[in-house]
Amino acid sequence: MGTIETAHVSKAIGVRPRFLVVMGVSGTGKTTIATGLATRLGWHFQEGDALHPQSNVDKMSSGQPLTDEDRKPWLELCHDWLSREVKAGHGAVLTCSALKRIYREQLRRDLPVEFIHIRVARDTLADRMTHRKGHFMPPSLLPSQLSTFEEPGDDEPVIHVCGEDHPDVVLEKLIQQFRDEENQKELHAAVG
Numbered sequence: 001m002g003t004i005e006t007a008h009v010s011k012a013i014g015v016r017p018r019f020l021v022v023m024g025v026s027g028t029g030k031t032t033i034a035t036g037l038a039t040r041l042g043w044h045f046q047e048g049d050a051l052h053p054q055s056n057v058d059k060m061s062s063g064q065p066l067t068d069e070d071r072k073p074w075l076e077l078c079h080d081w082l083s084r085e086v087k088a089g090h091g092a093v094l095t096c097s098a099l100k101r102i103y104r105e106q107l108r109r110d111l112p113v114e115f116i117h118i119r120v121a122r123d124t125l126a127d128r129m130t131h132r133k134g135h136f137m138p139p140s141l142l143p144s145q146l147s148t149f150e151e152p153g154d155d156e157p158v159i160h161v162c163g164e165d166h167p168d169v170v171l172e173k174l175i176q177q178f179r180d181e182e183n184q185k186e187l188h189a190a191v192g
């Protein structure tokens with residue numbers, strides 16, 4: 001299975017391969033949106049949380065926020081995955097909080113990586129984190145997630161989406177935006 005069929009699916013719905021990091025603080029819906037995109041577009045998916053060393057998971061589970069030093073090797077593993085996917089060339093989606101600008105710079109170093117930032121209100125996040133089951137991240141870490149988060153600048157390759165909308169709505173809007181960008185590029189190329 002895989003590459004040929006996957007490429008065919010993507011092409012069929014008019015979206016060229018992209019290399020995306022779905023970012024945002026805990027509970028924004030990164031996994032929900034990233035898996036939805038990967039499924040609809042036939043792209044590869046990687047859960048960023050699965051690349052954390054066990055020591056990071058243990059630390060967060062016990063209610064302690066990660067430091068820059070804790071995140072550095074994890075972000076490098078995320079970068080390695082993205083790098084392999086760019087070489088493979090058929091489109092890929094990674095979830096990663098990518099809270100600070102320096103983290104995003106590490107993730108996209110020498111790669112054509114773009115970010116999708118999911119915005120969700122604090123109260124909604126608290127509610128989601130409190131009510132979901134079987135996740136290692138305690139709701140008590142939400143304040144540190146929010147205070148660590150650095151809003152992406154206009155100079156960063158980021159698409160912002162409203163994570164309060166139903167996931168199907170978010171996915172439709174994103175895929176429509178990708179298609180519109182393709183059409184614009186084709187139009188420019190045709191006009192010369």
Ligand SMILES: Nc1ncnc2c1ncn2[C@@H]1O[C@H](COP(=O)(O)OP(=O)(O)OP(=O)(O)O)[C@@H](O)[C@H]1O
Pocket residue numbers: 024025026027028029030031032033049095128129131132137163164165166167
């Ligand atoms: N758009 C949405 N509307 C309502 N609920 C949502 C939406 N997106 C996600 N959820 C729910 O919110 C919770 C968190 O979603 P999800 O696990 O996708 O977030 P996440 O950003 O990947 O979290 P984490 O980084 O902490 O793993 C889940 O229970 C999920 O079902």
Ligand SMILES: O=C(O)[C@H](O)[C@@H](O)[C@H](O)[C@H](O)CO
Pocket residue numbers: 025026027049066071096097098099137145
């Ligand atoms: O950078 C971080 O602090 C971490 O990546 C967290 O964001 C969690 O891994 C994730 O959100 C799971 O809840």
